[in-house]
Amino acid sequence: MKEYDIEVRISPRQGLLDPQGKAIHSALHSLEFDEVESVRVGRLLRLKLLADSTEGARAAADDMCRKLLANPVTEDYEIAIGAGA
Amino acid sequence: MKEYDIEVRISPRQGLLDPQGKAIHSALHSLEFDEVESVRVGRLLRLKLLADSTEGARAAADDMCRKLLANPVTEDYEIAIGAGA
C-alpha cells in the first residue's frame, strides 16, 4: 500500500450556464482586466488515498467521482495522480 | 497577442478547517471508500485570456488572484498555463 495524491478537477458541462463564471468575468472587466475572454468555475478536490498501484488509485478515484464527487448530470471530471508527499 | 488557457487552483489554507472537505471525507467513508485519508475542497477557475507571452499571462493571472480571485486570509492559489486551443 502506498499513499497517492489525487487531484479531481470538476467543471460544469459544456453549454450549461455558469452564472458564477459570468459574474466573475464581469467583475474582472470592471477591475480593468479586459484581456479576459471567458471564465468557467469548477471545483478542485484534493484527496490523499492508499492504493497498491497508480491504476488502483485511479480506479478508486473514478469510482468515487461517479458515486459521489461529481454530479453526472451537470458536471464533467478529470483525475490527475501524483505520488504522495 | 495570443490566447492562453489559464487554470487557477484555489484551495483552503493549510491548517484552516475545511467544512466541505470534512463532509465529503465522511461521506466517502460511509460509502466504504476507507482508503481515503484526507479530502480538501477548493475552487477551479478556467480563464481564457489574451497576452503577448506566457510570463505576461501569468503576471496578469497572479494580479487577478491577489486582487479578487483568492482570499489571502483563507486561501492559497496556484496558476497553471497552457497555450490556448
Added chain:
Amino acid sequence: MNAAIITFPGSNCDYDCYKAITDVLGRSARFVWHRETGLGETDLVILPGGFSYGDYLRAGAIARFSPIMDAVQRFAADGGIVLGICNGFQVLCEAGMLPGALIRNESLKFLGRTVHVRVENADTAFSNAYETGQVLEMHIAHGDGNYVADEDTLDMLESTGRVVFRYVTGSGLVTAAANPNGSMRSIAGIINEGGNVLGLMPHPERSVEALLGSADGLGVFASLDAHLSGEAVQATAGER
C-alpha cells in the same frame, strides 16, 4: 441620525434596515446605489444583508469593488460609523476593514432561525443601549457565517474588547450547540480598532418589533442614535 443604506445588486435587507430606522425608530435613512461615488449628507453607513452579486466567488468579494466602496472606506477612515450586517459583514472582511473572514457554515447548510447572542462589550457606539452580558434573541439567515481568523488575531480581538457579540444559549452560556455556524470562539460580531466599524452576522433589523417575535435588535439602532446625538459617552474599543 441620517443613515445611508448601500444597495448592491443582490442586496435584499436594505429595505428592512430602512424600515427599522424610519418606521420603528423614527429617524431618517435613504438608499445609496452602489454605482454612486459619494455618500452625501450622512452620519451612518449601513452595508445591508443579502447576496450581493449572488455571493458568487465568495460572499462580499465582488461587492467590495463597487464604486461606492471607496467613499465608504474614506468615510470610515475619517471616523465615520459603518455597520455591516450579514452580507455587509462579509463585505467589510473582504475589504479588509475588519480582520478575518466568513466561510461556509460548518453544517454546509444555509441556516434561517433565531439564535441567542450575548453582548460582550456594551461600551461601543453600536451596543451602548445594552448591558454587557445581556442575552439577546435575533434572527440569522446565512450560509457563510463561519468566522475564522488566526489565533493571534482572535486573542487580540478578545483582549481589546473587540468581540462585541457572541453566540450563546438562552441562559447565556457559550456552548458548541449554541454556535450555529462553527465560528471560532462563537464570534457573532466584531468591531474595528477605531471602534467605528462593526460587522455582525445576526440581523438586528429583523428583531425590532414584538409582532414579528422579538424587539431585541432595536438596541443596536438605538445605541447608534444615542451615540450620534451625543447622548452616549463616546467610546472606543480597547478602553476596557
Added chain:
Amino acid sequence: MSAGHNEVLVEGPSPRPGDPEVTTELVADHGLSVDEYERILDILGRTPTYTELGVFSALWSEHCGYKNSKPLLRQLPTEAPWVLQGPGENAGVIDIGDGFAVAFKIESHNHPSAVEPYQGAATGVGGILRDVFTMGARPIAVLDSLRFGPLSKPRVRYLFAGVVKGIGDYGNCVGVPNIGGEVRFEDAYEGNPLVNAMAIGLMRKEDLIRGTASGPGNPIIAVGARTGRDGIHGATFASEELSEENEAKRPQVQVGDPFTEKLLLEASLELIRSGHIVGIQDMGAAGLASSSTEMAARAGTGVDIDTALMPVREAGMTPYEILLSESQERMLVVAKRGREHEVQRILEKWELEAAVIGQVTDDGLYRVRENGTVVCEIPGEELVGGCPTYIRDAVEAPAVVALRAWLPDTSHTSHARSDAGKVLLRLLGSPNIASRRWVYNQYDSTVRTNTVAGPGGDAGVLRIRGTRRGIAATTDCNGRYVYLNPRRGAMIAMAEAARNLVCVGARPRAVTDNLNFGNPLRPEIYYQMRESVLGMADACRVFDTPVVGGNVSLYNESPMGAVYPTPVVGMVGVLDDVSMAIGSAFGEEGDAIVLLGTNTDELGGSEYLKVLHDLVAGDAPAVDLAAERALQEAMLDMVAAGLLRSAHDCSDGGLAVCLAESAMGERESAGITVLLDDAVEPAALLFGEAQGRIVVSCAPSAVAGVLEVAARRAVPARAIGTVGARSATARFVLRSPGASIDLGIGEMADAYRTAIPRAMDRPAAGGLTGE
C-alpha cells in the same frame, strides 16, 4: 379562418436550409397525434415548416395546451367579488382591502427535479416568482409542497436534500421568505418526486398589469439572460412519462441564476411603475414561442419577431432552438412605441441585457423571421386556443374499489389498547409527521420583516405594512386519501387547507391548485383527475374560495407506476387584524384545552395503519363540507373575540398527535392532562384521522365563551383537559376508556425533532447537491 389569411399562408415560408424535412416520424417525435397534425395542415393550408412544427408541438403540449385537463378545469368556480384576476393570466389576483391586492400561483417542476433535484427545484422557484412579479406584484412569500419516496432509499435522500437546497438557495438569494409548505414520503413517489412551488406577491391595486401585447407597432423586447440550448422541448418533456427512452430526449438541464432573477424583479417592478410598457411576461415553458404567442393572443393582435435579434449564449442557434429554448431568467416586454430608450435606461441601471426583437402587428399572425426571412407564420389564436382538447374515458381501478372496502379488525387496533404511548412515539417519529425543521431551517423565512408566523404552525402569516391587515397561506394534500377516494380526498385537501387558515385566524379567500397526476390516457388515472376536480369544485363553492390560478402536471409516472393522485391546494386567507393571529402551541399553565368537532371510528388511510401495519387501505375519512364551513366560522368568531390562546388543526396522526404537537410547541414544551370519554375504538379515537376537528386552548375564564360561540355555530365542542407546566420533566397524560398515554414530553420531543435529521445524516448516493 378568413380567406385573406389563407392567401397569406398558402405561399407560406419556404423550408429553411439545414432544417430536417417534416415527416410523419418527426411529427410523432414531437408528441403530436395524427389528428392533431391533420388539424395543423388544415389551419395552415400547407405543410408546416420544421420551425412551425416545433412551435405547434410546444404550444399544443399538455403543459401549455392543457389538452387533457381544460374540460375538467371548467368545472372549478373562479369568481367572487374580491377576485381581480382569475385563471388565464400569469397569476391570479385578489383584493385584500385597504387598496392592496395579492397575486399568487403554484407551479410544478416535477420532471426537471427528478433529473437534477437542485437545479430543477431552484428553477421552479424562479419561474413562479416571475409569474408573480410580471403581474406588478412584489413577491412577499414562497411555499413549497414536496413529495418523495421513502427516506430509506439513498437516491430519495439525494433528491430530497437537493430539492430543499435548491428551493432554499434560490428564494434566499432573491430575498423572498418561505412561510410554509408540506413534505410527504410515500412509496408511490419514489420514481417521480413532486416539487410544487407557490409564490405570493403584494401590490397596490392600481399597479396590476397583464401579459398582453397590445398596440400594433409597439416594440417587443427580450430582457435578461442570454438564450442557450437549455431545456429545448422542456414543455413536451414535461408531458411524457419518465422512461429509459426519453432519457435521450431529455432536455439539457436548466441552470438557475437567482442573482439575475433579483435584478429582473427590481427592473420589472420599476418598468411597470414607469408606465413605459404595456405588457410583460416570463419566458417560461416553451420559452419565447409560448410567451410571445400568449401575449398576442390575450390582446388579439399578432407579432412579428426576428430570432437573429435575440441575444444568444451559443453560436449557430436555429430559429427552432431560439423559439423553444427554456433558458431561465428571461422576460418578454412590450413597450410603448417611442419609449425604447426609457426602457433601456431602466434595464441598464439593473445591469440587464435587452434587445428589441420585433413588434406587435394587427394581422393576428404569429410571424417569425431569421434575418428577415420568414420561417414561421401561423394564425396566433389557433396556436393558443386551437389546441384540441379531450375528454378521456374514466373508469375507477377495481383494486382501489376493493381497498376502499377494507375494514380493520382487532389485530389492527390492539396496539393502541395495549401500548398507546409507544404507538404515539412511533407516529411522532414517522417522517410524514415528524418536525420539518430540517427543511425550513434551510429557508430564510423572515427577510422583508413581515413574517408574523413562518413555517412550523398551521399556516404562514404575513403582516401588510401600512395596514392592520395580514394574509395567511398554506398548501395541503394527502395523496393517500385521494388515492383511496379521489372525490373525498380532494375535498379533504380543501378542508384541511381552510382549517389551517382559520387556525391562525385568517378567513379563506381563494385557491391556487396544482393537479399532479399520472398518464391521463389511462382510464383509472383520468377517473382520479375528474373526481378530484369535482370534489375540489364542491368544496370551493361551500367555502367561498374560488380558484384563481393553478397548474396541471400529468404523466407523473415511472417504471414503478403512477404517483398518488395529488391535487395540491394552495390557499390564501386574510386577517383583518393581524395582531389577533394565534399559533398552534399551547399557552399558559392552567389553560383549558377544548376540542371542536367529533371523534369517529374511522381509521382508513391513516398514518397509524401505514406505520404500524404498512397498510394503505380503507376509505378516506368522511368529510361534511357544511360542517367544515361552520367550524371555520366558529374559529373566526373565537379569534375575533380574542377568546383563544392557541389552535391546531387535527390531521395526520389524529387527535393524539395533534395534542402532542401543540404541547411540544416550537420552543419549550408543556405538559398536559387530557381525559376523553368517547365510546370509540381507542385506535381510532387517538390516532384516527376524522375530519372537521380543531384543538384550541384558552384561559379558564374563556371556556364558557368558546363553548357558547361553538353552540351558536352548531359546532360540537367540549373541554377535554388542561395545560400543565413548561419544564423538561413535564408529562403528557391522556386517558380514555380503552387506552392511556403517560409520556415524558422530552422523550416525545426527541422522537419528533430528530427523526428527519437522523434519516438525512446517512449518505445520499448520486452526487453532492449544489456544491
